Amino acid sequence: MTNKYLKIFNDIVDQIESGEVSTNSLLPSENELRIQYDTSRETIRKALNLLAQKGYIQKIRGKGSLVIENGKFNFPVSGLISFKELADKMEGSVRTIAHDVSLIKPTPYIQKQLQLTNKDLVWQVIRTREINGKKIILDKDYFHQKIVPELTKEISEDSIYHYLEKELNLPISFAKKEVTVVEPTAEDRQFLDLEGFYNVVVIRNYVYLEDATLFQYTESRHRPDKFKFVDFARRNH
Amino acid sequence: MTNKYLKIFNDIVDQIESGEVSTNSLLPSENELRIQYDTSRETIRKALNLLAQKGYIQKIRGKGSLVIENGKFNFPVSGLISFKELADKMEGSVRTIAHDVSLIKPTPYIQKQLQLTNKDLVWQVIRTREINGKKIILDKDYFHQKIVPELTKEISEDSIYHYLEKELNLPISFAKKEVTVVEPTAEDRQFLDLEGFYNVVVIRNYVYLEDATLFQYTESRHRPDKFKFVDFARRNH
DNA sequence: AAGTGGTCTAGACCACTTC
């Protein structure tokens, strides 16, 4: 990958995250960065716009690019990230248990969610996520068999996303997400350590490839006390 | 505002939302659009990249810009949007009641959230949102007095964001958001029609101006059955 | 081979901030 603006972006992210450039200070100007990285101004601007979009800097006209404080929000549940990637950043011991990995004829509900025809089969993966010995999250994943021909328990207990991207070279591109709060089902009570909680948080995820085909539907069901969602948003004027 | 790429962006959004260009069809190529709008390709690309970022299109190399289906997700709770703007798009009757609009010495908790000194005062606004006659949302807003010198009950029952942006010309720029689920407080029980629900969804919002100053802290407390959060996310490779 | 989008360049003019 010879992608200049991404290299510059990553370089500056590293500088911010390592504390090499400090919060509330200004980055070098676009003109200085242009000279420093031996490139054109538009390429620098591409890197800086990415930094702004991800909440690292705030660009202020006439002044420069201000590094903004992001310390207490560095827990990126927002966006598209797999549980494995997330767990790597978390405190406490974390374990994934795959209860069921099987190729099934989809229920009408799943068939509708994944927009399948009557002949399509899906991989169903039922997993729980244990944090510090408690079953906190129930993940139900459904994958279009035409796109994911094979899945195993081993893969499901490691990282399915890693397998899809690195082994199958499936380019995961975007997702639509919906968060609601509902009463626990019998299944939730069976698989989770609910300890008297009266609600579960349900995150429905519809995941698409780069060619815009829908290939995965996921329900991630969380015990409410352990659920936290953070987001960084820019206002559209 | 003579902003070519935003005009092109809005023009294409209108075409998509009115159904003039249909889902699963390709937009004209960048080269065709360049001629059509009499501009340069980079300007067209700026407009198309905005469309991609907001989930209207998926760009596919070698093929074109595919209009993607967004119908069932056109309820934009995600991002930065005020309740008034949201209510305008919602079904059912909606009413805002301001219970308290006053200039106070902040509690230690609020002082910490807004990073205030001991001498700063804040405007406190306590509002409930009624949907179809039920009190569903309790909003607690705190504004830095130095930035918002004056607030009234009338403004609070209309749209504070509209007042801040159009009257005070405050450029609202970005926000950090946190969603959790907690047990109702006595205050929640007093102000909301909880009807036996055991949890409330709490959305904490830290709102910043264009010069990156923090000026507002909000807690929006929702009855769980009426809460829904939708999001469109692109994966970072 | 022709058409598509992705990256990069060197330059221009402008609005805003600082001094």
Next chain:
DNA sequence: AAGTGGTCTAGACCACTTC
């Protein structure tokens, strides 16, 4: 007046898709 970021241009070369 000098420095900052925001927008726009016209052109180049490349990777991928289609035929």
